[in-house]
Amino acid sequence: MAETISDVGEHPMIRRLTAGLAAHPQVVLGPGDDGAVLRFKGDVVVSTDTMVEDVHFKRAWSSAHDIGRKAVASAVADLEAMGARPVGIVIALNVSATETTQWIDGLQQGVLCECERAGCALVGGDLSRSQQAVITGTVLGDLEGRAPVRRAGALPGQSIAYCGNLGMAEAGLAVLRRGFSSPAAVVRAHRFPDPPYRQGIVAAEAGATAMIDISDGLVADLRHVAQASGVRLELDTARFSANEHQQRVAAALGGIDPAQFILAGGDDHALVATFAADRVPDGWQVIGEVSEGEACVLVDGAEWAPTGGWDHFSDSR
């Protein structure tokens, strides 16, 4: 019989999860007291993000390690999108009483792996019982004297540019739903995102006036920017093309347009920002322009909605 959380007990499991955590220069006091203590140089950005079993992930498709990585990455991406440097994260974990300690340990290893990549520290958490696994990550980031880069702030004449992946996780989900497990690159992208860490600060320092991370889909998330900024965002599909993996998946799905993955796919947590045309940082790709007009997103000059054989708003998102 596998060892379960009930065999070990709540407090011993918490001690096991918090033993030997890495130090961080801005963490004054880590886990083990009523709260952790962090030291910031500037204003503090906070964001919270929940992942629910069978809603945001499936155990059949993702290992505990994958899920731990995804919980951290998707939460931290929100800090990046404000131009903040991630400092600390707290994780509230709800699991059933029969959850194996192996799964929880795997999740924790994934959390710590992604914390190291993101540059932040796990500083606390909570552990309790529930029917489904529910993982809530709350991250704190440091603006270090910078102003936050908001959704409101896009200006006519600016370039729209992105950094990171677009439409990879969505292609992976489409593959997994059909019972396949390749191309590996897209399946991996579904399991955990690869946000462009530290590029949010790069964008802020380059003078980005609006920024967002892509969690619901490029067009859907840019609508928030268009509305908050009161501008028209015009995407030019000649500026980006589906990669070979996305093309393979689109062909396997009966020849849908692979651009749909890029325009409608979420969960990759790319950053998209608006810059003066001559100040787009290296590593960011221009995909369109900001113009005056009614707040909306146009793709090649027209309103856009996904078409074809796959359902973007299905249960397993």
Added chain:
Amino acid sequence: MAETISDVGEHPMIRRLTAGLAAHPQVVLGPGDDGAVLRFKGDVVVSTDTMVEDVHFKRAWSSAHDIGRKAVASAVADLEAMGARPVGIVIALNVSATETTQWIDGLQQGVLCECERAGCALVGGDLSRSQQAVITGTVLGDLEGRAPVRRAGALPGQSIAYCGNLGMAEAGLAVLRRGFSSPAAVVRAHRFPDPPYRQGIVAAEAGATAMIDISDGLVADLRHVAQASGVRLELDTARFSANEHQQRVAAALGGIDPAQFILAGGDDHALVATFAADRVPDGWQVIGEVSEGEACVLVDGAEWAPTGGWDHFSDSR
């Protein structure tokens, strides 16, 4: 048919929940962007706390408003116990797709009611789907230049004192489990705690060297202080007595010792701290002393464990 969250949709519900939130002098940017922005005077304390339906609360016993108040109060009490001033809270809410908007609105009203009492602002959240209702509150507090008051720090010769309620929620739970709904004072205490807001700062400024909030029970939580501090904590039951409500409940439960509610009952989130004997603040009651010796908690000179007919570690805690 009652309106459900599925009828309204996620984004409209979020807009409804975040409309017209109160301003707070330390909140630079509230909900609606990728993250909220807060401004602190000193180091930042963070703590996260989850409440799960049928584990931490039952709908039959608690209204949505009660549950919202409890989520905020139990999270903020952790900040108080560090000597911090609560500033902001983010709430991740998971509910079923058939949850009524009336219940969610009630929860939100309870959250806002308790935020006002605690002096903090709701600055963000997340809303997603799950089988059970799961509410995770993460609070951020400001040490304003003070050092955090940790569990480690109790010194031999100090007085142990508390502020707030002890054993009221546990008496309420005992009553509800037996199908009764009075005494009202204890039932209400189960539904949401009444932490002694701002007394954590009072204790810190009076020179408290160790502090904790009572969530698992006085003796159980003081064991954490004893172990972290390496001291013996000696409680003197002559220093406190069960109130009339607790005496009534104890009698109705077949004559158990009402002191058990005080010694073992959690969820009231009283603050307990150690002070130099001549520096105990007004409103704090001395209940024992710190002495040298093996780290442990003694009650009237002896080790103590609950006895009698009620189960402290049952399902509905």
